[in-house]
Structure formats: structure tokens, C-alpha cells
Amino acid sequence: MRSSKSKLNRQKIILATTNQGKFHELKKCLTGVPADFQSLADLGAREDVKEKGKNFLENARLKSLAWSRRSDFLILAEDSGLEVDALRGQPGIYSARYSGPRATNEKNICKVLRLMQGIPWPRRTARFVSWAVLSRKGRILKEGKGQVRGYIAFNKKGTQGFGYDPIFFYSPWKKTFGQVARAEKGKVSHRGRALKKIKAFLIKYLDAAQQENEKGA
């Protein structure tokens, strides 16, 4: 008979990110999934995974697989970033560290606004992209991509969210992502869209695992 401890373990999902803003959004996007979400700190993780990939998908796979080899839990990792058309797709995969090794959200935003000076509204188009990868024990179970289009605002607006949210203007709402609550953002965001596919998969996967468990009990 399987122990109740192993049952619990099977329902633990590690949201493998070092970014607190991302962690809370991932958790929000997965509301309704019957699992216990934990952070990398719960894995006792010390060192980070090097993001050596050429694109978001490669980096998301690298992170998810690396953490999944270090534990038995389901691991969800995500790689995302901002692509600005007038900057030929920058900052892209370098979004987190765009302003250098000691980058902060504030410095990254300043750099984008500086490079965008004098660029008129119609040419300020941009998109956020997200790739989410769920894996377990070194095997990928599901991948999901999401994106959302918007404009780079002339100035920062709003204090919610994280990263470039205060300068990402979402036209249908006439607001930046920095001006909306987490749950609202998740309905249209790149992350929310990528996570929809993962969420549907997880609900079926956990249900099947639960049934297996009950059969074996």
C-alpha cells in the first residue's frame, strides 16, 4: 500500500522561478488545479540554472528539466520576456538583465524608455512572450506558449505587477499592465495564455494519478 506521504508528494508542484512576481502570477493562473504549489526554496535550492538557450523555449526547457532531475516533484518553469519591434525584438531573452549584471526592473525600464525616445506611438509596438514547460524526473510532460501584444508607453504608469508592466500599454483596456490586478492581467497576459494549456493538462494528469493511487491503495 502506498503511504499517505507519497500521495501528498505526488500532488506537489514546484513553480521553479527565482522571480517572486512571476511565482505569484503562475500560482494565480493555476487556480483550480488541485495541487500544493511550492517555490524553489521548498526544494532547498541554492544555485540557479544557467539560461544558455537561444530562445524562450530552450531556456524554459533547460530550467524545467534541470530542476526536475533534482527532485521527484512536478516542475513548472517558464521563460518569458518583452520583444519591442522598434528595438528589433530586444530585450527578448535578455529581458531580466537588459541593463546589465546588476539590473533592476527600474533600470531595465529606464533603458527601454531611453532607447525609445522620439519614437512615435504607431511604432511603439511590442509583445510579451511566455513559454511554460512542465516536467517530471527529466521528462517533459507538457509545453505551452502565450503572447500578448501592446505598446511601449511614453512614461511609467501603475505600481502593480513586476518587470516591464508599468510601460506595457494594453490597448483594449487603455491601461498599462502596471495598472491592473494580478487576476485581471492573467486573463490576457502571455503567461495566462501559456498556462491555460498547462492547466488543462494538469487537471487531467492529476486526476489520472489520483485514480491510479486509489486503485493501488
Ligand code: ITT
Ligand atoms: P526565473 O528565470 O528564475 O524564472 P527571471 O525573472 O530571470 O526568473 P526570465 O529569465 O524568464 O525570468 O526573464 C523574464 C523577464 O522578462 C522578467 O524578469 C521581466 O523583466 C520580463 N517579463 C516577463 N514577463 C513579464 C511580465 O508579465 N511583466 C513584466 N515583465 C515581464
